[in-house]
Amino acid sequence: MEPNHHDWLQNAIAEAEKGRDEGGIPIGSVLINPQGHVVARGHNLRVQTDDPTAHAEVVCIRNAGRRRDWRSLTLVSTLSPCIMCSGTAMLFRIPHVVIGENTTFVGAEEIMRWRGVQLTILHDQRCIDLMRTFIAEKPDLWNEDIGA
Amino acid sequence: MEPNHHDWLQNAIAEAEKGRDEGGIPIGSVLINPQGHVVARGHNLRVQTDDPTAHAEVVCIRNAGRRRDWRSLTLVSTLSPCIMCSGTAMLFRIPHVVIGENTTFVGAEEIMRWRGVQLTILHDQRCIDLMRTFIAEKPDLWNEDIGA
Numbered sequence: 001m002e003p004n005h006h007d008w009l010q011n012a013i014a015e016a017e018k019g020r021d022e023g024g025i026p027i028g029s030v031l032i033n034p035q036g037h038v039v040a041r042g043h044n045l046r047v048q049t050d051d052p053t054a055h056a057e058v059v060c061i062r063n064a065g066r067r068r069d070w071r072s073l074t075l076v077s078t079l080s081p082c083i084m085c086s087g088t089a090m091l092f093r094i095p096h097v098v099i100g101e102n103t104t105f106v107g108a109e110e111i112m113r114w115r116g117v118q119l120t121i122l123h124d125q126r127c128i129d130l131m132r133t134f135i136a137e138k139p140d141l142w143n144e145d146i147g148a
Numbered sequence: 149m150e151p152n153h154h155d156w157l158q159n160a161i162a163e164a165e166k167g168r169d170e171g172g173i174p175i176g177s178v179l180i181n182p183q184g185h186v187v188a189r190g191h192n193l194r195v196q197t198d199d200p201t202a203h204a205e206v207v208c209i210r211n212a213g214r215r216r217d218w219r220s221l222t223l224v225s226t227l228s229p230c231i232m233c234s235g236t237a238m239l240f241r242i243p244h245v246v247i248g249e250n251t252t253f254v255g256a257e258e259i260m261r262w263r264g265v266q267l268t269i270l271h272d273q274r275c276i277d278l279m280r281t282f283i284a285e286k287p288d289l290w291n292e293d294i295g296a
Contacts, residue, residue: 052210052215053206053236054210065200070295082239090232091231091232108235111259144214147218
């Protein structure tokens with residue numbers, strides 16, 4: 001089966017929109033298994049739970065629970081993963097990361113590439129618009145989330 | 149005031165021992181403020197909560213909550229922080245990491261140094277013994293925790 005990155009991204013965008021609708025930071029993630037199915041979902045929960053580590057990718061991997069099949073999974077995120085989220089993916093040796101956009105923020109792509117992680121950047125306009133709107137409305141919250 | 153790294157480490161070891169006594173992975177962390185006081189504590193909770201991201205350092209930073217003084221804090225951990233935990237420290241630009249030992253495991257020290265994080269390695273025998281005992285007793289759990 002040909003992987004359908006845009007279908008996968010649609011699931012991550014749905015998570016991002018859920019976060020936005022909860023008053024949170026609009027970033028979403030899903031984990032996809034080799035059959036192309038979503039095995040875990042997550043969105044940024046910093047505002048909702050006051051947890052500074054609750055980035056979408058960390059929440060998604062947390063929701064995936066204890067498992068040993070990480071090396072067969074693909075992590076999909078609406079935004080380029082920061083160094084914490086990239087480190088989390090690399091700890092579990094997730095081999096492929098699909099990124100909705102890296103226009104509004106570039107995370108630790110360089111380190112992931114150096115460690116051999118395959119990156120697919122989709123340059124999705126919906127993801128860019130979600131972030132641009134959020135950053136314009138809540139710049140201080142965004143800076144807090146990325147440690148700036 | 150001269151920083152007393154060994155006093156700080158004693159607090160992290162107490163967390164590690166708490167984790168061990170709960171049947172978990174014996175790694176502990178604390179965050180120290182410029183006055184030398186502990187502002188947050190955490191120990192690995194993978195076994196206790198089935199959360200694969202619940203390494204000691206992530207739990208400690210999670211427990212520290214939403215704050216903007218990360219750049220003034222020191223992260224102390226009984227063991228060399230893995231790439232997820234190092235990435236978390238780097239996201240928040242924590243400038244100094246004190247490491248109990250890096251004999252049984254070397255985390256992402258190279259990346260932290262490259263990013264300008266100051267590392268202090270204490271080569272503490274109690275930390276080494278905690279890990280050696282644990283790895284000998286539960287090698288599979290240890291491999292799960294480090295994505296091996």
